[in-house]
Every structure is written in C-alpha cells, then in structure tokens.
Amino acid sequence: MAQSQSPSIMSMFNIPEKLNVSGNLSENWRTFDQNFKIYLVASGLDKSEDARKVAILLNVIGEDGIKIFNNFALTEDEKNNFENVMKKFQEYCEPKKNVLHSRFLFYTRKQEESEQFDSFLTDVKRLVKSCKFEAEDEAVRDRLVLGTNDLNTQKKIVIEGDADLDTVITKLRLAELGRQQAAEVQGKVKVDKVVDRRSNSKPVQNNMVLKCKWCGEQHERKLEMCPARGKLCTKCNRYNHYATVCRSRYVKVIADSSLQNQEDSDGEFYCGSVQKMIQGKLN
Known part of the structure; x- marks a missing residue:
C-alpha cells in the first residue's frame, strides 16, 4: 500500500479545475483528463489503489461529473476500477465521431x-x-x-x-x-531612399533658378534679376547680354536705340534688332 501524503505536501500541487460540462464537452474532458493525470503523478497519488484514485477523481471532478458517474451502469467492482471509470467518462464525453x-x-x-x-x-x-x-x-x-x-x-x-x-x-x-x-530590410531601404530624394531635391517654385542665356549665370527667372540687363555687348554692340554668351558670328551691326530692351513672347528679353548689315553673312 502506498504511503499517505501529508496535507502540507498535498497543498503544494494545483488541484485540477472541475469538469465543465457546457460548451465543447469533448475538448473540456481532454483538458480535465490531462490535468488530472498530471496532478496524480506530481502528488504521487498515481501509485494509490484504484478505489482511492476513483475517490480522488470524484472529489475533484465536480457535482456535474458525479451525476454523470451515477448514471453509468457499473457493478461495484467496476466502480472501483480506475481505468474502467476513466474509459466510461471518455466514452460519455467523446461520443463516436464521423x-x-x-x-x-x-x-x-x-x-x-x-x-x-x-x-x-x-x-x-x-x-x-x-x-x-x-x-x-x-x-x-x-x-x-x-x-x-x-x-x-x-x-x-x-x-x-x-x-x-x-x-x-x-x-x-x-x-x-x-x-x-x-x-x-526592404521597407527600411525604401524609406531611406524616399527621405534621401526629398532631402536632395530643390523645392519647386514659380520662380525657378535657371542658367540665364543672356548673362551666363544662374538666377531666378525674372528680368530685373539679370545683371546683363541694360549692358552693351562688346562683340555685337547690342544691349542686354554679355559678350561671353553672344551668339553673333562674323557680323558687325548698328543697333537701333528705339528697339532696345524689347522682350520676347516667353517673358525673356532679346537684343535690339539689327538695322543694317555692313558686312559678313549669317549662316
């Protein structure tokens, strides 16, 4: 006969929850069965006689479980057979499935x-x-x-x-x-690329910074911002551009002052018209 356990030792182990007969009875029984067998082994009660193990089972299974047990058609000997009782509970809680x-x-x-x-x-x-x-x-x-x-x-x-x-x-x-x-990693790389493009890009403005074809420098697209405005080109004797960007080739001209400072259709200005060609040819 197995030695009895003292109450202080027994209190060291978690007693399984009662069998829940509502909801998924099959799943509830599997959970109870596993927890109860763990409890028996942990407490050393798995070595007890069958009659005692059946009593422990009925003690923790709850009132609904006892009612189920009382409906089993068992002889007295069968009621004291632990494996037989566990099998009956399993058959009741887990009916034959398809x-x-x-x-x-x-x-x-x-x-x-x-x-x-x-x-x-x-x-x-x-x-x-x-x-x-x-x-x-x-x-x-x-x-x-x-x-x-x-x-x-x-x-x-x-x-x-x-x-x-x-x-x-x-x-x-x-x-x-x-x-x-x-x-x-790919998400991080995409974020870094987007941030990098934004940090290196110039903001889009109405007055974009461009290289001016009249002075050769970069400034806003405004006539008053061009330093060549009103200046005489030493190459072609026309106004409003520098000689460094002058497009005249083999031409000497006489500028008509009345045509100075005219502006073209796209908002930029151009040199005064050539009134008289003295020599040379335009290609």
Missing part, C-alpha cells in the same frame, strides 16, 4: 495567405486528433507541406525527399522568419 468528416476537414485545411505558420501548425495538430490515423506525425507532415502558402519552400522540401515532421516544421518556420526579416 471519421470521414474529420479527415475531410483535415485534408482541406490550407494555410491562409496572411496566416502565421504556427497558427496553421496548431490547427492541423488539433484536426488530426479526430482522424484516427495510425501515423499522426506523417499525416501532419503531409498536410503542412501540401497546405503551406510558401510554394518555394514547399518545392524544396518535396525535391529533397522524405523529411520528417520536425525537419518540415523547422524549414517552414525559418522560411517565414526569413521573409519577415527581408520585408523589414
């Missing part, structure tokens, strides 16, 4: 476009529990490879051969992490 439907849900599960891989993995592992596959790990591996939204990694895994479940999980996780890191 395996074909469960496998349909499993086979058609695909990773959504924006779904994280770990979310997809968790759901696949949940769905496989109801499919009654003999080799669950292989089934999960196949669904992860065939259902992933990462077609590049999918192709590599298939080409490389029969990878096990852990290898497939690692490859798909690393591929997702790599894509996330690459997206962060």
Whole structure:
C-alpha cells in the first residue's frame, strides 16, 4: 500500500479545475483528463489503489461529473476500477465521431495567405486528433507541406525527399522568419531612399533658378534679376547680354536705340534688332 501524503505536501500541487460540462464537452474532458493525470503523478497519488484514485477523481471532478458517474451502469467492482471509470467518462464525453468528416476537414485545411505558420501548425495538430490515423506525425507532415502558402519552400522540401515532421516544421518556420526579416530590410531601404530624394531635391517654385542665356549665370527667372540687363555687348554692340554668351558670328551691326530692351513672347528679353548689315553673312 502506498504511503499517505501529508496535507502540507498535498497543498503544494494545483488541484485540477472541475469538469465543465457546457460548451465543447469533448475538448473540456481532454483538458480535465490531462490535468488530472498530471496532478496524480506530481502528488504521487498515481501509485494509490484504484478505489482511492476513483475517490480522488470524484472529489475533484465536480457535482456535474458525479451525476454523470451515477448514471453509468457499473457493478461495484467496476466502480472501483480506475481505468474502467476513466474509459466510461471518455466514452460519455467523446461520443463516436464521423471519421470521414474529420479527415475531410483535415485534408482541406490550407494555410491562409496572411496566416502565421504556427497558427496553421496548431490547427492541423488539433484536426488530426479526430482522424484516427495510425501515423499522426506523417499525416501532419503531409498536410503542412501540401497546405503551406510558401510554394518555394514547399518545392524544396518535396525535391529533397522524405523529411520528417520536425525537419518540415523547422524549414517552414525559418522560411517565414526569413521573409519577415527581408520585408523589414526592404521597407527600411525604401524609406531611406524616399527621405534621401526629398532631402536632395530643390523645392519647386514659380520662380525657378535657371542658367540665364543672356548673362551666363544662374538666377531666378525674372528680368530685373539679370545683371546683363541694360549692358552693351562688346562683340555685337547690342544691349542686354554679355559678350561671353553672344551668339553673333562674323557680323558687325548698328543697333537701333528705339528697339532696345524689347522682350520676347516667353517673358525673356532679346537684343535690339539689327538695322543694317555692313558686312559678313549669317549662316
């Protein structure tokens, strides 16, 4: 007979929550069953006699669980058989399922476009529990490879051969992490380029700064800003431009003062008209 545990030692362990009979009873039972068995092992009560373990079960399962137990058609010996009692609870909470439907849900599960891989993995592992596959790990591996939204990694895994479940999980996780890191880097580079272009560009203004064809210098596109305005060209004897930018070739002219300071149609000014050509030819 197993030695009894003192109350002080027993209080060191968390007692499982009562069985919740509302909502998803099947899922609630799996949670309770796992927590209860962990509690038995942690406290050392798993070595107790069957009758005591059944009593501990009924003590923590709650009133709704006791009502379910009382409806079991069991003999006295069967009521004191711990494994038998646990099996009865499982059959009650997890009625026979449509395996074909469960496998349909499993086979058609695909990773959504924006779904994280770990979310997809968790759901696949949940769905496989109801499919009654003999080799669950292989089934999960196949669904992860065939259902992933990462077609590049999918192709590599298939080409490389029969990878096990852990290898497939690692490859798909690393591929997702790599894509996330690459997206962060690319996003940073794009932002830097936009900032750089903006910082190096000149603001667009109505009065743009251009190189003037009359003085050869850069200034705003305003007549009054041109230093050559009113100046006489020493090359052609015309006004309003410098000799350094003069376009006359082999020509000597007499300027008509009445035509000085005329402006062309685009808002710029030009030299006075040539009244008389003394010699030379215009090309």
